Amino acid sequence: MSTVNIPRLDLNSYINGTEGERKKFSDEIGAAFNETGFVTITNHGLSKELIDNLYKQVQNLFALPEDVKLKYEIPGLAGQRGYTSKGKETAKGFKVPDLKEFWQIGQTVTDNDPIKFVYPENVHVEELPQFNEVTQEVYQRLEAAGKHLLQAIAIYLGLDEHYFDSKVHNGNSILRTLHYFPIENPDDLPPDAVRAGAHEDINLITLLIGASADGLELYTRENTWFPVKAHGEDVVVNVGDMLQRLTNGKLKSTTHRVVNPPREMMKFSRFSVPFFLHPRSEMDLTSLPSTIDEEHPKQFSDMTAGEYLDERLREIGLKK
Ligand SMILES: O=C(O)CCC(=O)C(=O)O
Numbered sequence: 001m002s003t004v005n006i007p008r009l010d011l012n013s014y015i016n017g018t019e020g021e022r023k024k025f026s027d028e029i030g031a032a033f034n035e036t037g038f039v040t041i042t043n044h045g046l047s048k049e050l051i052d053n054l055y056k057q058v059q060n061l062f063a064l065p066e067d068v069k070l071k072y073e074i075p076g077l078a079g080q081r082g083y084t085s086k087g088k089e090t091a092k093g094f095k096v097p098d099l100k101e102f103w104q105i106g107q108t109v110t111d112n113d114p115i116k117f118v119y120p121e122n123v124h125v126e127e128l129p130q131f132n133e134v135t136q137e138v139y140q141r142l143e144a145a146g147k148h149l150l151q152a153i154a155i156y157l158g159l160d161e162h163y164f165d166s167k168v169h170n171g172n173s174i175l176r177t178l179h180y181f182p183i184e185n186p187d188d189l190p191p192d193a194v195r196a197g198a199h200e201d202i203n204l205i206t207l208l209i210g211a212s213a214d215g216l217e218l219y220t221r222e223n224t225w226f227p228v229k230a231h232g233e234d235v236v237v238n239v240g241d242m243l244q245r246l247t248n249g250k251l252k253s254t255t256h257r258v259v260n261p262p263r264e265m266m267k268f269s270r271f272s273v274p275f276f277l278h279p280r281s282e283m284d285l286t287s288l289p290s291t292i293d294e295e296h297p298k299q300f301s302d303m304t305a306g307e308y309l310d311e312r313l314r315e316i317g318l319k320k
């Protein structure tokens with residue numbers, strides 16, 4: 001099996017570290033994002049209690065009766081807020097939808113930024129007030145961690161440390177709580193039905209709170225699948241397509257998937273919670289001039305984040 005190096009980095013050594021520690025963090029995350037596009041992070045600002053409470057609430061949400069969940073599935077929002085039922089999202093290039101249902105929470109604008117009027121309202125689960133509270137806290141903490149990670153990445157890219165700050169302020173990020181539902185009769189499934197088909201994330205970076213079970217795999221340069229394992233409460237962070245475009249492929253948006261468990265485990269749920277860190281839709285994703293040269297010709301067309309998101313949501317079947 002090919003060996004894939006997914007370094008485990010301490011975010012606190014960047015936030016509160018010495019000049020040397022900050023530089024080391026920035027070099028390490030940059031090198032990993034250039035090589036495999038994945039790292040795991042400790043000291044990310046989410047306590048074990050918060051994560052345990054999050055998973056408890058997520059389980060409560062998906063345990064609600066089908067008709068209650070369906071009342072939160074809102075037409076016209078492309079799944080960007082509230083509930084998305086089974087069979088709605090299909091990985092790009094796949095025919096069979098993923099074996100999952102999910103709930104998405106978006107940005108809450110608390111200042112006078114006019115972008116407030118552009119975003120759809122978040123949907124609150126009337127039956128579970130604690131779900132709304134805990135996901136709000138998790139959103140804010142992952143967004144804060146993500147801003148620090150982008151500062152470290154900016155330094156690696158030779159940009160000003162605060163290059164991304166204004167671009168992600170009140171950005172279009174999404175916290176997705178996911179349920180890969182139990183399958184009682186795996187024989188009834190189409191042969192190519194999987195929990196999450198191979199895909200790349202759309203956004204700048206994704207922060208994933210370690211899932212309730214194994215299954216996440218990344219596609220290596222040697223064309224093999226490699227399992228991504230996170231210790232306890234570590235957060236897995238990977239590069240998305242927007243950051244790959246901005247850096248002309250210097251930082252890699254690595255293909256990943258969630259495989260089905262062994263047959264006898266198919267009757268158990270798997271839960272996971274990725275946070276897709278998006279910029280404001282006006283951010284220009286045109287590749288940075290410093291990433292283009294004779295050896296690395298320009299690979300992507302110039303687009304804003306909003307245009308790119310729209311194109312991708314259509315490709316995965318969420319937007320008509
Ligand atoms: O469930 C997981 O572990 C990963 C989910 C994922 O890759 C996604 O939703 O984009």
Ligand SMILES: [Fe+2]
Pocket residue numbers: 199200201256
């Ligand atoms: Fe993903």
